[in-house]
Amino acid sequence: MQDVQHDGSNFQQNIGGCLEAAIGEHGLAPSAYAAWLQRIEPHVATLKDDYRENRLALLRIVEDTADIDAAEAALARLSEGAEKLIFFGTGGSSLGGQTLAQLAGWKIPGVVTEAQKLRPRTRFYDNLDGETLAGVLSTVDLAKTRFIVTSKSGGTAETLAQAIATLSAVKAAGLEAQIPNLFLGITEPEKPGKANGLRTLFAKFNIPMLEHHTGIGGRFSCLTNVGLMPAIARGLDVRAIRAGAKSVVDALLASKNAEDFAPAVGAATAVALSKEKGIKTLVMMPYADRLGRLAAWFVQLWAESLGKGGEGTSPIGALGPLDQHSQLQLFMDGPREHYLTIIRVASQGVGPKIDASLAKLAGADMLGGHTIGDIVAAQAHAVPEALARAGRPVRTIDLAKLDEKTLGALLMHFMIETILAGRLLGLDPFDQPAVELAKVLTRERLAKGA
Numbered sequence: 493m494q495d496v497q498h499d500g501s502n503f504q505q506n507i508g509g510c511l512e513a514a515i516g517e518h519g520l521a522p523s524a525y526a527a528w529l530q531r532i533e534p535h536v537a538t539l540k541d542d543y544r545e546n547r548l549a550l551l552r553i554v555e556d557t558a559d560i561d562a563a564e565a566a567l568a569r570l571s572e573g574a575e576k577l578i579f580f581g582t583g584g585s586s587l588g589g590q591t592l593a594q595l596a597g598w599k600i601p602g603v604v605t606e607a608q609k610l611r612p613r614t615r616f617y618d619n620l621d622g623e624t625l626a627g628v629l630s631t632v633d634l635a636k637t638r639f640i641v642t643s644k645s646g647g648t649a650e651t652l653a654q655a656i657a658t659l660s661a662v663k664a665a666g667l668e669a670q671i672p673n674l675f676l677g678i679t680e681p682e683k684p685g686k687a688n689g690l691r692t693l694f695a696k697f698n699i700p701m702l703e704h705h706t707g708i709g710g711r712f713s714c715l716t717n718v719g720l721m722p723a724i725a726r727g728l729d730v731r732a733i734r735a736g737a738k739s740v741v742d743a744l745l746a747s748k749n750a751e752d753f754a755p756a757v758g759a760a761t762a763v764a765l766s767k768e769k770g771i772k773t774l775v776m777m778p779y780a781d782r783l784g785r786l787a788a789w790f791v792q793l794w795a796e797s798l799g800k801g802g803e804g805t806s807p808i809g810a811l812g813p814l815d816q817h818s819q820l821q822l823f824m825d826g827p828r829e830h831y832l833t834i835i836r837v838a839s840q841g842v843g844p845k846i847d848a849s850l851a852k853l854a855g856a857d858m859l860g861g862h863t864i865g866d867i868v869a870a871q872a873h874a875v876p877e878a879l880a881r882a883g884r885p886v887r888t889i890d891l892a893k894l895d896e897k898t899l900g901a902l903l904m905h906f907m908i909e910t911i912l913a914g915r916l917l918g919l920d921p922f923d924q925p926a927v928e929l930a931k932v933l934t935r936e937r938l939a940k941g942a
C-alpha cells in the first residue's frame with residue numbers, strides 16, 4: 493500500500509489506501525486527488541483567517557482555562573455527598589461527553605480503577621423512553637443522585653421532559669428544599685427575545701447554571717464545558733484534552749498547504765471519493781473499546797453537518813474487531829459505496845497472554861504465545877490490507893497511545909475535517925434546518941392531544 497502519512501501531531505493518518513496506486517481503478521487517480529487538494533486550499537486559508545480574526549470560537553476554545561475552573565468548581569460542589577451523577581441531554585449535548593467519559597472506562601464493564609470507585613458513578617440518558625426514566629427515578633436514591641441537564645437552546649423537548657419529570661420525582665420524595673444542591677444546568681445565557689425553557693425553569697428553583705458557549709453548537713461542543721463536565725467527573729486531565737486539540741489548531745496555523753494539514757487531506761479525500769468514485773457511506777471503525785462512542789459522536793457530527801441540500805454521505809459507526817463479524821462482509825463485497833476509516837491504537841503486548849498448549853488444544857495454534865493486544869493489532873492491520881486488495885477505499889489512523897491528549901487531538905481533527913468538507917461542498921456545516929419540521933409536527937400532535 494502506498495504510504496501517504498500525515499502527521500496529525502498525536503497520530504498518523506494514512507490515506508494511501510484511497511488512491512489508485514494502492515487499490516486500482518476504484519481509488520483516486522493522482523490527478524483527481526491533486527485537484528481536490530487544490531480545491532480545498534482556499535478553505536484552509538479561510539480557516540486560518542477564522543482563527544486570526546476570532547470568527548470561529550471552536551478554534552479558540554483550546555486556549556481558554558477560566559471555563560474549566562468554573563466547571564471543576566461547579567462539579568465539586570454538586571458532587572458533595574453524591575453516589576451517582578446523571579447526565580440528561582441529547583445529540584451534541586451528550587455524545588461528546590460520552591466519548592470523553594469512555595476514555596476513563598465508562599460503559600466498559602470491569603475496567604473501573606480504584607480511583608474511579610471513589611468517585612460518583614456516571615450515567616447518561618440521551619434517549620427519551622418512558623419505561624427507562626420511570627425505572628431510573630424509582631430505583632436511584634434521589635438524595636444521593638445529582639442531575640446535570642445540558643441543552644444549548646434550553647428548548648429541546650426530550651431534555652425538558654427528563655428535567656421536569658425528575659424535578660417532580662425529587663419533590664415527591666420530599667427533597668424540594670434540596671433541589672439547588674441536586675441539579676446543575678448547562679445552557680446558553682439569556683438572550684433578549686429568545687425563550688430558553690430550561691433557564692426559566694431552573695431559575696425558578698434556584699438551580700445553579702453554567703453557560704453553554706454561544707458560539708459553539710452542540711455537535712462541536714465536546715471541548716467546552718458540555719463535554720468536559722463528564723470528563724472531569726471521571727477524573728480525566730481536561731487541560732490535556734484541550735492541549736491535544738490545540739496541537740491540531742497549531743498544525744493548521746503552521747501548515748504550508750492543504751497537503752500539509754491532516755484534516756484537510758481527510759476532508760479532500762472523503763469528498764473526492766464521493767464525487768469521483770460513487771462513495772455514499774463513511775464507516776468509522778476504531779479498534780478499541782475506549783473509542784466506541786467516538787464513532788457514535790462522529791456519526792452525528794458528519795450526518796448533521798453535511799447532510800443538506802442533497803449533499804452528504806451516510807456515516808456508520810462500527811467497532812473492531814467486533815464488527816468484522818457483523819458488517820465487514822458488506823463493506824468488503826457489497827455495493828462499492830463504502831469508505832472506511834480504521835483507527836488503531838498500538839496494542840502489541842497488551843493484555844493477557846494466550847497459553848500455547850491450550851491454544852493448540854483448541855486448534856488455534858497461531859494464537860499461542862501472543863497477547864490479546866497482539867491479536868487485535870494483527871486484525872486491525874489485516875482488515876485494511878484485505879479491503880485494499882478488494883479495491884475498497886480505506887484510511888488508517890494510528891495512535892501510539894490513547895490518552896487525553898490524543899483523544900483531544902482526534903476530536904479536533906474530525907471537527908475541522910467536517911467543517912472543511914462542508915465548505916468544500918459549498919454548504920453551511922453549522923446548521924441543521926431539516927430537523928425542525930419533525931419538532932414542529934411533534935408539538936402540533938401533542939397540542940392536539942395525540
Ligand SMILES: O=P(O)(O)OC[C@H]1O[C@H](O)[C@H](O)[C@@H](O)[C@@H]1O
Nearest residue numbers: 582583584585643644645648710
Ligand atoms: O443542546 P440542545 O439545544 O438541547 O440540542 C440538542 C440536539 O438536538 C437538536 O435537535 C439538534 O438536531 C442537535 O444538533 C442538537 O445537538
